[in-house]
Amino acid sequence: MSGLNRELEGLLSGEGEACGADGCGPVGGVQDGAAWGGAVQGGAANTGQAAAAGAKPARPILPGAxxxxxxxxxxxxxxxxxxxxxxxxxxxxxxxxxxxxxxxxxxxxxxxxxxxxxxxxxxxxxxxxxxxxxxxxxxxxxxxxxxxxPQGSALLHTTQHRLREKRAIEAAGARVAPYAEIASFADLQEAAERLGLPAVLKTATGGYDGKGQWVLRVTEELAPAWDEASRAGTELVLEKFIDFEREISVIAARRPSGEIRTFPPAENIHVRNILHLSIVPARVPDAVIAEAERLAVSIAETLGAVGLIAVEMFVAKDGTLFVNELAPRPHNSGHYTMEACRTSQFEQHIRAICDLPLGDTSLLSPVVMGNILGEHVQPLLDWMQARDPEADRLGVTPKIHLYGKAEAKTGRKMGHVNVLAADTAAALAWINESTIWRV
Structure with missing residues (x-):
């Protein structure tokens, strides 16, 4: 067994399971006459797809199901x-x-x-x-x-905990921001001195859209952040702040039989820790795009993902990529695929979990996806009632998606707009001139 597989064995196996070069499964290694372990592609063993006792072997699930x-x-x-x-x-x-x-x-x-x-x-x-x-x-x-x-529970278990997730990403051969596990205020002081400030203190579980996170810029902020974070009742992790130039994400799809496809990387812009825009093609060099796609494939293969996995990354000023988070599901930054790609992320997820051939992920049009939060709903509805001369002038086509949520709360994701254009500059110009996001 390789060192990588031994490390993943400890990270991704659960009680009553045994993991090795051929995957993870119940002790005994065989169910329904089939050996445990998924497909191997490009020489990477499917070490992450744990299977609990009684789990069913992969099989195609056809329409009508x-x-x-x-x-x-x-x-x-x-x-x-x-x-x-x-x-x-x-x-x-x-x-x-x-x-x-x-x-x-x-x-x-x-x-x-x-x-x-x-x-x-x-x-x-x-x-x-x-x-x-x-x-x-x-x-x-x-x-x-x-x-x-078919997605199993092992990767879910891993991505629900930041420390487990970071160790799994490292085991897959990708970089993460320098980090430290924090169990006491003394740990926080030591880690802040060793890693340096600014840094981000995060809860190891829960938290999204900036919740469960405290940005620390000076030592005087450590004690108040500890007092608040320690009341969360979960493990904590301190991450060194990466001076990044861009945030990007790549969504990969993998079916149980091993086929993998990636979607074009999205460049993501956040406002108040909530995704605001996803820009595709991402405004990064081709070499960075190729490396981001390679990392996403490596992570999907090594962790044995089935269905979609979104890999969020920071692009440092020298082009170095740091993996920030994983999401083993459809992702907000992949909503652009609904009109802009030959296959949407949602159709691709269905194809992957049903073990059908994966669809073509080619980009049909440059696009910028803009999130609609609660405060943007009424301006959007007002905009929808009249023809938009700016859209005509700029040659853009906004496509509206609302989610049917009962209450439009400030900061709550209520929908998104995919702005199709001849180039992303035109789409960004329309978004900047629109009254929808000026609240």
Whole structure:
């Protein structure tokens, strides 16, 4: 067994499992007459795809089948839109009545930790996926054992914890920002001195769109941040702040049989820690694009991802790439694919989990995706009621996607606009001149 596989064995295996060069699985290594371990592509072993006892071997899931979705948010909604066009049926599990996905699919209204509800989802589904990574990993593991969850629970378990995730990224041969595990204020002081400031203190679990994060610029900020962060009741990690030039992301899709495709990298701009714009093609050198795609493929292969995995990266001023986070699901920065690529990320995820040939990911048009938050909804609705001479002048085509959420709260993602154009400069000019984002 290689050093890489030994490291991944410790990171990605669970209780009652054994992992090695051929993958992870129950002790004994064989279920239903098939050896555990997924496909090997490009010489990289599928070490990350753990399988719990009783999990089913990969098999094609054809249209007419029902896809169960853990989570009923906007990602599930867009999965259902894409999959229903292909002939699949959908049922979602979500605690919010009339959730976005529930408006386009059947819905079981229950909490994510409700095992009876999860088993009902399994009973009504031929295959199960998840639309966000904060579903209950234990429930996902139970479903993996009792039904068919091709994504498995191991990668979900890894990406739900920043420290596990960083170690897995490093084991896959990618760089992360220098970091330290923080268990006490003394740890924080030592790590801040060793790594240097500025740095970011983060909760190891939970947190999104900037929540659960404290930017530390001077030593006087350490004590207040510790007092607040330590009340979160979770492990903490300190990350050195990377002086980056760009943020980019690459979404890769992998099917159980091993085929992998990547989407063109998106350049991402955040406002108040929430994704504001995704620009494609990304404004980075071709060599950086090629390296970003290579890293995404390496991570998907090494961690045995099935379905989509979004790899978020910082581009340093010298072009060095640092992987920031992973998301084993459809991703906000991939929404541009809905009109701008030959295959959308949502159709690709369906193809991947159903073990069908993956679609062409070629870019059809330059595009800028703009998120619609709660404060942008009314300006968007006002804009939609009249013809836009600026769009005509600039030659752009805005495509609107609203998610059907009941309440438009400030900072809450309510939809997005894909602005198709002859070049991204025209799309950015329209967004800058539009009244939609001026709130």
């Amino acid at each position: 029902t896809i169960g979705v853990l989570g009923g948010g906007q990602l599930g909604r867009m999965l259902a839109h894409a999959g229903s066009r292909m002939g699949y049926r959908f049922v979602a599990l979500d605690p919010t009545p009339d959730a976005p996905c529930g408006q386009t699919a059947e819905q079981i209204v229950a909490g994510y930790a409700d095992r009876d509800a999860a088993r009902e989802l399994a009973r009504r589904s031929d295959v199960i996926t998840y639309e966000f990574e904060n579903v209950d990993a234990d429930v996902a593991a139970m479903l993996e054992a009792e039904s068919y969850v």
